[in-house]
Amino acid sequence: MMTTKPPFDRVVTEHGETVLRVCRAVLGAHTDADDAWSETFLAALGAWPALPLTANVEAWLVTIAHRKAIDITRARSRHAIPVGDLPERASTRGIPDAGDLDLWAALATLPHKQRLAVAYHHLGGLPYRDVAELLGGSTDAARRAAADGMTSLRAILVDPPSPTDFLSKETS
């Protein structure tokens, strides 16, 4: 907790990298994440004088980042060519050389809610109660989504699937 409100620059120094990680986890490690980072800190700068001293600054920033990521996703889909509804499933893009997957690419293969739960809790430090508020559903559901996401991530990153894995599973 703060005793006096620090200059905003200190907020950027302390939380800039965390917010960028969250934006990358949600949107992918490209310019959309940079845009979300900028929009987040610009909005936070404007609201900074009015933020109560007791506020959890990092949680406040992650919440703003969540909203800005939604705005950017919507703007992107407005400009995209509609292809009809896609089933929500793990993407297989990048899997042929799964050993090269970094965290951002691995996160992109997770179902939406799991990805956001991991991003906000494990990368953004947001308590499950607050994650649940952003995602809808119960605190327990948010905790489960994050746990399932982490299990999948470990499987992808620590023990990446290889073509021979798939073959042996099919023949056994």
Next chain:
Amino acid sequence: MTEHDQSARLDLLPVPPTPPAHLDALRARLADAAADAELLDLAFRTIDSPVGDLLLATSAQGLVRVAFANENFDAVLDTLGAAVGRRILNAPARLDAPARQLDDYFAGRRRAFDLTLDLRLSAGFRRLVQQHLPEIPYGRTASYKEMAALVGNPGAVRAVGTACSTNPLPIVVPCHRVVRSDGSLGGYIGGFAAKQALLDLEHAAAQP
């Protein structure tokens, strides 16, 4: 706090490191966007100089503060936040003009500063004295007593001393040119050595 401890979180996931240059570029972009949106109370930067690192801060109106490292930049920014506003960003490009003029000053190429100043941090007699300080020519000094006479209040020698020691814009507003009647230096916000260095610099550069 352990559940959300930064290091514990990072142990769980192999987070690719963010290159510092990438964050710097994002911060520069944020400063530009914030200035465009008129959301900035203050922009600041630090520069190095022969008298140590200096902090420069500007409002939308003009240069509002120059600080020496011995004042503690974090403490200076905290005080500025309370006095001017806490929407403060490190935005070097917004202080290019004063940085360049100070560079020229320290190289002996500049004798007076041509900058818009925001004098909101001082008021009353202190402000009056500070406004008259640039009348002491480059390379010369005046006594606290002479300065009191110059602002039309010969008895206010002590108050002139206070005005000099609380000058929010040292170097640019040359309070270092005010010394004691006996020729000794008197105090200085940036320390005795800094005051001596500035007077030596001006004395040397002012020689024909």
